[in-house]
Each structure stands twice: as structure tokens, then as C-alpha cells.
């Protein structure tokens with residue numbers, strides 16, 4: 784009985800330490816099932832996104848800018864190299880939505896696995912200008 788209590792005590796200390804370790808990590812906010820992202824020249828706002836892996840995520844996009852932008856999620860582990868050619872590198876693309884200036888739309892996507900995914904705008908010159916974001920998928 785005492786051994787069990789000791790084990791439970793040790794386990795709760797471990798859980799507490801794990802939670803504390805997560806808390807100090809750079810925080811991309813808590814994972815969500817609905818994202819709202821604004822696009823403009825040349826950024827995504829917010830640029831640090833966190834969602835659940837394996838769940839349908841609802842995405843609302845609005846383009847505040849004066850030119851077309853797109854929201855392209857690359858497959859896990861793919862880093863965007865400039866210049867990014869969406870035709871030549873379409874195997875690297877997981878999800879893509881293109882938004883005309885001063886318009887918006889609702890979309891849905893699912894990230895298959897936990898991990899980090901890059902989001903870029905593939906309109907010529909925009910990635911070069913820094914138009915990218917980081918999307919973290921967390922196991923539910």
C-alpha cells in the first residue's frame with residue numbers, strides 16, 4: 784500500500800515536471816480546431832499557429848492586402864526554399880488556398896501527424912519578402 788502511494792506520488796511529480804517543462808517552451812498558443820489568419824504584404828497574422836493533428840481544422844482567411852496571396856501548407860518536414868515553384872514542387876504541398884485582395888473565405892484541412900509544418904505564400908517574390916508562418920500540429 785505504501786509502495787503504491789509512493790509510486791503515485793512520484794508519478795504526480797513527474798506529471799508536474801512535464802507540465803512545467805511545456806509551460807516554459809516557446810508558446811505557439813494552445814492548439815485549436817479553428818484558425819483565423821489575416822494576410823497582407825508580406826505576412827501572415829498570426830504567424831505562429833497551433834492546431835490538433837488528425838482533426839479537421841476550420842480555417843478562415845482574409846486578405847487585407849492590395850494583391851493576391853495564398854496560404855500553402857507544406858508537408859511535414861518540407862522546408863520552403865526560395866524561389867518556390869508551386870508547379871514544380873506540388874508534391875510538397877499539403878493544402879493550398881488562394882485569396883484575392885480584400886476578400887476572404889472559409890476552408891478546411893487536416894494535418895495527418897503531429898509535428899511542425901511550414902506555411903508560405905507562393906505568389907512570386909512573397910516568400911522572399913518573408914511571407915511565411917509556422918504551423919504546429921499537436922496530438923489530441
Ligand SMILES: [Cu+2]
Pocket residue numbers: 825851852853904905906909914
Ligand atoms: Cu503573398
